[in-house]
Amino acid sequence: MKFNYSIGTKVIFGNDCIRQNGKALSVYGKKTLIVTGSKSARESGALDDVCDTLISQGIAFEIYDRVENNPSLDNVAEGGMKARECKADFIIGIGGGSPLDASKAVAVLAANDMEPLELYGNKFKYDPLPIIAIPTTAGTGSEVTPYSILTRSDMQTKMSFGNDATFPRIAFMDAKYTESMPWEVTVNTAVDALSHAVEGYLSRKSTPIGDILAVEAIKSFGECISSLIDNRIGREIREKLLYAAMLGGMVISHTGTTIVHGMGYNLTYFMGIPHGKANGFLLKEYFNFNYDIAMVKIDRIFQLLKIRNADEFGSLMDVLLPDRPKLGREEIAKFSFITMQQRSTLSNIREVNKSDIEEILEKAFMFSPVK
Amino acid sequence: MKFNYSIGTKVIFGNDCIRQNGKALSVYGKKTLIVTGSKSARESGALDDVCDTLISQGIAFEIYDRVENNPSLDNVAEGGMKARECKADFIIGIGGGSPLDASKAVAVLAANDMEPLELYGNKFKYDPLPIIAIPTTAGTGSEVTPYSILTRSDMQTKMSFGNDATFPRIAFMDAKYTESMPWEVTVNTAVDALSHAVEGYLSRKSTPIGDILAVEAIKSFGECISSLIDNRIGREIREKLLYAAMLGGMVISHTGTTIVHGMGYNLTYFMGIPHGKANGFLLKEYFNFNYDIAMVKIDRIFQLLKIRNADEFGSLMDVLLPDRPKLGREEIAKFSFITMQQRSTLSNIREVNKSDIEEILEKAFMFSPVK
Numbered sequence: 001m002k003f004n005y006s007i008g009t010k011v012i013f014g015n016d017c018i019r020q021n022g023k024a025l026s027v028y029g030k031k032t033l034i035v036t037g038s039k040s041a042r043e044s045g046a047l048d049d050v051c052d053t054l055i056s057q058g059i060a061f062e063i064y065d066r067v068e069n070n071p072s073l074d075n076v077a078e079g080g081m082k083a084r085e086c087k088a089d090f091i092i093g094i095g096g097g098s099p100l101d102a103s104k105a106v107a108v109l110a111a112n113d114m115e116p117l118e119l120y121g122n123k124f125k126y127d128p129l130p131i132i133a134i135p136t137t138a139g140t141g142s143e144v145t146p147y148s149i150l151t152r153s154d155m156q157t158k159m160s161f162g163n164d165a166t167f168p169r170i171a172f173m174d175a176k177y178t179e180s181m182p183w184e185v186t187v188n189t190a191v192d193a194l195s196h197a198v199e200g201y202l203s204r205k206s207t208p209i210g211d212i213l214a215v216e217a218i219k220s221f222g223e224c225i226s227s228l229i230d231n232r233i234g235r236e237i238r239e240k241l242l243y244a245a246m247l248g249g250m251v252i253s254h255t256g257t258t259i260v261h262g263m264g265y266n267l268t269y270f271m272g273i274p275h276g277k278a279n280g281f282l283l284k285e286y287f288n289f290n291y292d293i294a295m296v297k298i299d300r301i302f303q304l305l306k307i308r309n310a311d312e313f314g315s316l317m318d319v320l321l322p323d324r325p326k327l328g329r330e331e332i333a334k335f336s337f338i339t340m341q342q343r344s345t346l347s348n349i350r351e352v353n354k355s356d357i358e359e360i361l362e363k364a365f366m367f368s369p370v371k
Numbered sequence: 372m373k374f375n376y377s378i379g380t381k382v383i384f385g386n387d388c389i390r391q392n393g394k395a396l397s398v399y400g401k402k403t404l405i406v407t408g409s410k411s412a413r414e415s416g417a418l419d420d421v422c423d424t425l426i427s428q429g430i431a432f433e434i435y436d437r438v439e440n441n442p443s444l445d446n447v448a449e450g451g452m453k454a455r456e457c458k459a460d461f462i463i464g465i466g467g468g469s470p471l472d473a474s475k476a477v478a479v480l481a482a483n484d485m486e487p488l489e490l491y492g493n494k495f496k497y498d499p500l501p502i503i504a505i506p507t508t509a510g511t512g513s514e515v516t517p518y519s520i521l522t523r524s525d526m527q528t529k530m531s532f533g534n535d536a537t538f539p540r541i542a543f544m545d546a547k548y549t550e551s552m553p554w555e556v557t558v559n560t561a562v563d564a565l566s567h568a569v570e571g572y573l574s575r576k577s578t579p580i581g582d583i584l585a586v587e588a589i590k591s592f593g594e595c596i597s598s599l600i601d602n603r604i605g606r607e608i609r610e611k612l613l614y615a616a617m618l619g620g621m622v623i624s625h626t627g628t629t630i631v632h633g634m635g636y637n638l639t640y641f642m643g644i645p646h647g648k649a650n651g652f653l654l655k656e657y658f659n660f661n662y663d664i665a666m667v668k669i670d671r672i673f674q675l676l677k678i679r680n681a682d683e684f685g686s687l688m689d690v691l692l693p694d695r696p697k698l699g700r701e702e703i704a705k706f707s708f709i710t711m712q713q714r715s716t717l718s719n720i721r722e723v724n725k726s727d728i729e730e731i732l733e734k735a736f737m738f739s740p741v742k
Contacts, residue, residue, distance in 0.1 A: 001546075001610040002385030007378060010535070014373030164381070175372075208614065209587075216583045239372040243579065 003207035007250055008167030009133070009144045013243070018046075018134070018172045022053040028130045028169070029089020033110075034063045035079055035103040041065070041094040044136040044177035050092060062086045067095065067102040070158060070268060070275075072151045073116035076102050080109025080116075083129065090130040093168070096189065097140030097149070097275065100133050104148035104166045107131045119148070119161045133168035136177040138241035139189025139276050141196055141249020143171035151269065157338050158265040167253075173246060175238040183231050185274070187320045190228060190241050192276030194221045195264075195283060196248030198301060200255040202294050203347045210254045215304065217247035222305040229319055259352060260286050262342035263361060266335035271325060280321045284314035285360045293350040327365040332358050374578035378621055379538030380504070380515045384614070389417075389505070389543045393424040399501045399540070400460020404481075405434045406450055406474040412436070412465040415507040415548035421463060433457045438466065438473040441529060441639060441646075443522045444487035447473050451480025451487075454500065461501040464539070467560065468511030468520070468646065471504050475519035475537045478502045490519070490532045504539035507548040509612040510560025510647050512567055512620020514542035522640065528709050529636040538624075544617060546609040554602050556645070558691045561599060561612050563647030565592045566635075566654060567619030569672060571626040573665050574718045581625045586675065588618035593676040600690055630723060631657050633713035634732060637706035642696060651692045655685035656731045664721040698736040703729050 012021050025032075034041075034050060041047040047063075054061050064082045068075050083091060083106050091110070093103025105119055107128035114124075133143035142148075146162035181189070197217035200210055221244045227237045264278035273281075287298055287310040298310075307313055318324070327335070336357040339345060345352060383392050396403075405412070405421060412418040418434075425432050435453045439446050454462060454477050462481070464474025476490055478499035485495075504514035513519075517533035552560070568588035571581055592615045598608045635649035644652075658669055658681040669681075678684055689695070698706070707728040710716055716723060 001614060002388075004381065004383050005378075006381035007376075010375065010377035012375050017373075209584075209618070212583055212587045213580075216580075243372060247580070 001208065003209065005207065005209050005254065006164065007144060007253060008146065008164055009171050010169065011144060011171045011173060011246065013173040013246070015174060015176065017174050018049045018053050021172070022057045024170055025053065025059060025132065026057045028132070029059070031060045031086065031088050032090050032092050033083045033086055033088035033106070034061055034092045034094060035067060035106050036063065036065050036094040036099045037067045037069070038065055040096060040136045040180065041099070043180040046094050046134050046136055046174070046177045050094060050134065062088070064106070067099045069098050070151045071098050071102040072153065076105035076150060077109060077116045079106035083107070083110035088129060090132065092132045092134065094134045094136065096135070096137035097142050100135060100140060100142035101148040101150065103131055103133065104128070104162065105150060108166065119150075120159065122161055122163050124165065127165050131166070131168040133171045134177070135171070135173060135242070135245070137181060137185065137189040138175070138178050138238065138245040139192035141193060141245050141252065143168055143173065144246055144249040145253045147252070155338070155341065157269050157342070159342070171246070173242055175235060175242045178238050178242060186233060186241070187228055188274045188276035188280070189245070190221060190224065190276070191280035191317070191320065193217065193241070193245035193248040195260050195276070195279035196252045196257065197221070197244070198283065199258045199260050200248070200251030201301070202290060202297055202349050203255040203258055204349055205255040205347050207254050210251045213247045214251045215300070217244045217251065218301055218304045220244035220247070225305065225316065256347055257344045258348040259339065259345050259357065259360070262339040262345045263335065263357060265342070266338055267325070270331070273325065277321050280317050281324055282360065282364055284310050284317060285363045287313060288363070289356065289360055290348070290350045325365060327361060332361045332366070335361055372579065374580065374625075376578065376580050376625065377535065378515060378624060379517065379535055380542050381540065382515060382542045382544060382617065384544040384617070386545060386547065388545050389420045389424050392543070393428045395541055396424065396430060396503065397428045399503070400430070402431045402457065402459050403461050403463050404454045404457055404459035404477070405432055405463045405465060406438060406477050407434065407436050407465040407470045408438045408440070409436055411467060411507045411551065412470070414551040417465050417505050417507055417545070417548045421465060421505065433459070435477070438470045440469050441522045442469050442473040443524065447476035447521060448480060448487045450477035454478070454481035459500060461503065463503045463505065465505045465507060467506070467508035468513050471506060471511060471513035472519040472521065474502055474504065475499070475533065476521060479537065490521075491530065493532055493534050495536065498536050502537070502539040504542045505548070506542070506544060506613070506616070508552060508556065508560040509546070509549050509609065509616040510563035512564060512616050512623065514539055514544065515617055515620040516624045518623070526709070526712065528640050528713070530713070542617070544613055546606060546613045549609050549613055550606075557604060557612070558599055559645045559647035559651070560616070561592060561595065561647070562651035562688070562691065564588065564612070564616035564619040566631050566647070566650035567623045567628065568592070568615070569654065570629045570631050571619070571622030572672070573661060573668055573720050574626040574629055575720055576626040576718050578625050581622045584618045585622045586671070588615045588622065589672055589675045591615035591618070596676065596687065627718055628715045629719040630710065630716050630728065630731070633710040633716045634706060634728060636713070637709055638696070641702070644696065648692050651688050652695055653731065653735050655681050655688060656735045658684060659734070660727065660731055661719070661721045696736060698732060703732045703737070706732055
């Protein structure tokens with residue numbers, strides 16, 4: 001038995017957790033920059049809760065609400081500049097994966113005079129500003145991971161950086177903030193969480209303790225399937241999905257992701273397909289590809305989801321994720337090439353080469369019916 | 372759903388983990404004090420591994436090897452003085468629960484000019500020195516908890532302090548260090564780990580994520596039972612026990628313990644019965660006492676241990692833990708009074724009063740056969 005375990009984040013999970021735990025923020029300083037997108041922090045009510053809490057704690061704040069979907073290096077550079085200008089002592093990220101990931105980059109860039117591309121060196125002269133993460137989606141798990149996934153236009157994909165210092169210090173997790181998500185976003189992000197748990201569980205880097213967190217995440221997702229299908233998503237289901245997303249984040253904090261994410265980034269970068277949906281389109285063929293090597297674990301996943309096999313899983317995804325695109329041979333060749341550049345591809349339980357990736361993409365996108 | 376989750380410790384688990392990860396120590400400074408008892412650090416080989424690693428990393432060290440079994444406040448005060456004198460930047464605790472718990476107190480007292488009794492205020496002006504924990508037993512879980520349990524002679528019991536700052540920064544967990552334990556110590560400490568998992572699982576403060584860690588710990592202990600009984604304890608079983616102990620520690624980091632520990636401390640303080648053994652003597656009646664309130668969870672525990680009921684659990688403990696003492700009415704009254712002073716008593720899933728504690732102690736120690 002050989003493994004590492006470390007989650008550098010303190011999770012505070014539950015209804016009204018921010019307002020009830022404002023004191024926890026006061027140790028991080030007197031001035032904060034809130035990093036968020038243009039909408040979800042406001043619509044979800046999280047921004048109001050945070051601002052009221054900061055005022056009650058006597059903490060001054062400014063808001064940087066220009067985080068893009070799938071943020072670019074320029075985008076986080078602007079945020080870092082803003083944090084330096086306003087002399088923030090710490091950063092509060094509010095939103096889905098994009099704002100949370102951006103907040104980590106902003107925290108590093110605020111403390112270090114460096115080019116954004118240097119983030120990928122994963123060595124920072126000065127510790128990043130402390131990061132507080134408040135998710136408004138239930139998928140990314142970014143609130144409990146050290147990872148920041150940014151768009152690398154130089155490499156035509158998304159790519160992650162992060163080390164022990166980029167774990168958020170605190171994750172405030174309140175499921176009511178996820179209620180403003182429309183059905184599509186709820187489903188897409190839930191499938192992203194499932195993908196984290198599944199990929200971590202089947203990773204070459206899987207760990208005993210990661211596995212039990214993954215099993216719990218998959219089980220929790222399984223308990224939400226019928227509610228997702230029927231769009232009957234009450235608070236209890238919202239909490240279960242947020243819990244599953246958190247667990248998925250803890251899993252990949254130890255294992256990273258594998259080829260599903262590596263392939264999926266292409267669909268997001270080139271075709272604008274939402275991240276979780278892109279992963280979901282790929283999972284069935286991922287199970288098929290790895291089945292002979294990881295039969296016991298994959299069967300356990302099916303059992304936890306109360307389905308019998310990869311085909312049934314595929315049918316489930318077809319219901320949850322409409323509008324599967326079709327890809328041509330050229331795109332498949334390009335996407336496969338790019339996927340092979342991702343470090344995470346090396347962690348796949350079955351060794352993969354470019355033609356394996358091509359075959360998975362063909363099965364997923366060439367011969368499948370368009371809905 | 373409402374819970375907090377935080378494990379402030381990075382776990383590095385596996386054969387030769389110290390020698391392979393010496394670099395991880397270098398960030399903590401140039402001088403360390405090793406805090407340990409007189410024997411286990413040397414006999415287990417851990418001290419050699421640590422000293423060689425420190426030398427290779429250019430870190431100077433001194434050794435304080437006077438930690439007593441069930442350390443007193445005077446004992447940790449002496450260690451704190453030693454750490455200040457030698458200007459240690461960080462503390463390395465090596466051993467079972469006593470040295471690891473002492474190292475936390477030493478780390479606080481080295482950084483703060485305070486009376487040891489003030490440790491129980493749980494507020495420290497200056498952060499404790501960073502703590503590195505290296506267990507040589509598989510039971511306490513102290514390597515992943517913030518708790519330091521010291522003997523309070525003023526209150527005639529053992530009592531814990533600890534906050535987020537007393538989590539060890541790193542736990543190096545190498546099962547070979549536990550091989551020098553004789554059978555009795557192996558069993559007693561393993562039962563302590565089981566007790567942590569069980570008490571946390573059944574605690575009023577139990578959490579969803581704590582529960583899955585507890586279930587894994589109980590399952591792992593269950594897989595070791597026949598090896599423990601037969602004293603065929605190879606490396607694989609040693610690893611499983613160390614893993615279970617770690618999980619148990621993570622569980623009680625969130626939940627604390629309950630009445631088993633509260634009652635057990637009396638047997639240790641007044642009768643010198645080893646800590647884990649004391650808990651083991653009490654678990655059967657603890658199950659009986661709580662059964663009506665926590666039937667589902669207790670049945671799950673029995674199932675994980677592959678036994679049918681509390682009586683079978685009692686028989687198992689009789690095999691593993693010989694020499695159950697007898698107690699008189701006066702002792703039982705005294706122990707019950709003291710148990711009711713422990714904060715952890717409030718966390719028991721079923722509300723308890725002094726006469727409940729008396730009844731449990733009577734059933735456990737008055738009418739049971741002396742072996």
